[in-house]
Amino acid sequence: MQTTLKAPVTFEGHGLHSGRPARVTVRPAVAEHGIWFKRVDVMVGDNLIPALWDAAERTPLCTRIVNAAGVSVSTIEHLMAALAGTGIHNAMIEIDGPEVPILDGSAAPFVKTFLARGLRTLNAPVRAIEVLKPVMVETGAGWAMLEPGRVPSMAFSIDFEDAAIGTQSKRITLANGSFVRELCDSRTFCRQRDVEAMQAQGLALGGTYENAVVVDGDKVLSPGGLRHADEAVRHKMLDALGDLALAGAPILGHYTGVRAGHSMTNLLLEALFTTEGAFRMVVCDSLTRAELPGAGVVLDEVPAVA
Numbered sequence: 001m002q003t004t005l006k007a008p009v010t011f012e013g014h015g016l017h018s019g020r021p022a023r024v025t026v027r028p029a030v031a032e033h034g035i036w037f038k039r040v041d042v043m044v045g046d047n048l049i050p051a052l053w054d055a056a057e058r059t060p061l062c063t064r065i066v067n068a069a070g071v072s073v074s075t076i077e078h079l080m081a082a083l084a085g086t087g088i089h090n091a092m093i094e095i096d097g098p099e100v101p102i103l104d105g106s107a108a109p110f111v112k113t114f115l116a117r118g119l120r121t122l123n124a125p126v127r128a129i130e131v132l133k134p135v136m137v138e139t140g141a142g143w144a145m146l147e148p149g150r151v152p153s154m155a156f157s158i159d160f161e162d163a164a165i166g167t168q169s170k171r172i173t174l175a176n177g178s179f180v181r182e183l184c185d186s187r188t189f190c191r192q193r194d195v196e197a198m199q200a201q202g203l204a205l206g207g208t209y210e211n212a213v214v215v216d217g218d219k220v221l222s223p224g225g226l227r228h229a230d231e232a233v234r235h236k237m238l239d240a241l242g243d244l245a246l247a248g249a250p251i252l253g254h255y256t257g258v259r260a261g262h263s264m265t266n267l268l269l270e271a272l273f274t275t276e277g278a279f280r281m282v283v284c285d286s287l288t289r290a291e292l293p294g295a296g297v298v299l300d301e302v303p304a305v306a
């Protein structure tokens with residue numbers, strides 16, 4: 001069955017790119033509502049933005065959704081991953097600014113708070129998107145693909161010159177709480193040499209050594225080092241899950257990303273939804289439901305992070 005939160009939860013912090021403070025309240029919603037953002041600081045005109053792929057702008061460093069009135073919310077991907085990864089299908093997310101707070105750079109604070117507050121089961125079945133034939137997108141940077149597969153699963157590969165990241169690959173199925181155990185605490189990362197360039201463009205203004213893993217060659221500059229030796233690829237999988245959640249329903253299929261990013265995932269969803277016969281909507285029976293990312297998540301399994 002579909003779920004929502006038992007009661008509202010609130011997060012406060014600064015946006016990674018804007019550096020602006022923001023307060024986010026995730027509120028329970030009824031069945032079939034889906035995930036919506038509401039810019040409570042926008043008093044005039046439409047302040048509602050659906051968390052759907054066709055509302056996303058293809059921006060390189062984060063995921064931004066925007067409505068027809070031009071009202072937007074940026075850096076939604078870690079919050080979206082936390083919702084998808086804990087199996088929350090319906091929520092109204094109120095935010096008083098243009099960017100979701102980065103918190104510790106991972107999805108763990110969202111996940112922990114959602115699971116602590118608890119989920120409520122709603123009186124409507126979960127519908128999922130079954131991938132029927134492979135769709136792929138390729139750019140100069142890399143490629144991404146969705147293929148048929150009974151169980152939602154992911155594989156991701158990255159390679160960076162910096163030895164602190166290097167070449168990393170990981171493959172997981174998303175059932176049995178593996179998102180919570182293996183992905184949710186991995187933080188966003190960047191290279192020291194890119195920080196100045198980003199800041200010159202007005203980005204990463206809220207970035208710190210605490211809310212991002214900053215590397216320089218073979219050195220990890222963030223205090224405390226890495227949470228996982230392959231934290232970078234785990235974070236890319238977290239981002240992909242959050243971006244794929246803009247499909248509006250869980251995806252039954254296998255995702256592969258090779259040097260993929262936010263824009264590429266968005267192009268992939270567009271390919272899925274515009275390719276004849278690439279998918280169908282299915283009502284999940286209890287067996288399928290047990291394979292979805294939110295099944296079997298346990299608060300005690302959220303990694304202990306600062």
Ligand SMILES: [Zn+2]
Nearest residue numbers: 077188235239
């Ligand atoms: Zn990210």
